[in-house]
Amino acid sequence: MASSDEFDTFDPSPNDFRELGYRTVDMIASYLDDIDDRPVFPGKPQTEVEAVFDDPLPETGQDPAAVLDEWPDRVLPNATAVGSPRYFGFVMGSGTPMSVFAEALAASVNMNAGGWKAAPAATEIEHQTIEWLAEMIGYPTDCGGLFTSGGTMANFTGILTALRANAEYDTKSRGLQSPERSGQFTLYVTSSPP
Incomplete structure (x- = not known):
């Protein structure tokens, strides 16, 4: 890999990009392989997780390989394992291994x-x-x-x-409320949970 000084203003070379990509896929595959055994939630107090990410603003770029080094030590131990079979929170799906590739492909063209x-x-x-x-x-x-x-x-x-x-009027140009119009729109919603 190139030195960190080379990453101040330039993207990685195609070969370095491939190397980083293969390493990233290996890290993701390892995560998915162990997901059944991982705790669903980190189980740490917020202050402890905040301290892990309390870095000063960097003044220069960082070697992308060094950024990947932070994944297993800083990010993964503080991540929620949404793909775990024991995860039952919120409403988002757990994703699939193929969705990781789909997201990478979509990000590469960034339409x-x-x-x-x-x-x-x-x-x-x-x-x-x-x-x-x-x-x-x-x-x-x-x-x-x-x-x-x-x-x-x-x-x-x-x-x-x-x-x-x-x-009955153009809400885009005239807004929802006006002295010229009486009444209000009504929106029915459920009560908030306790």
Whole structure:
């Protein structure tokens, strides 16, 4: 590998990139191989985990191999093992080994999936996947839709869609509240858990 001075302004060479990639895949495979035996949660107080990551702002770049060295000692012992068969928290899925590769491939091209022109392949993959999901549940395949980053954005998108579909005026340019309009929109939600 190159010295840390070489990483101040340049990306790794293709050979160094491959070496880092193979090492990263080995680290991920080792993690997945041991996941059944790992504790689900670190079980450490927040102050202890905070202390592990209390580093000053670096003034220069760091050798990527040294960054990878920190994974088994700093990151992994303080990570939640979401893929563990004993993990039952929140609502996110545990991911799959193939999703690690898919995410790496998506990150390598880094398309902005906010519109077709910026991400034609990503847009069409999303369109195809939504069509397949609709078919699986017996919904019309020409329904349309989009993926969101999680439940919060899904709920926000649903609320915004309902608002735009039902408001009798342009909420985008005129806002929700105005002295010219009386009444308010009503949103029904469940009570918060205790």
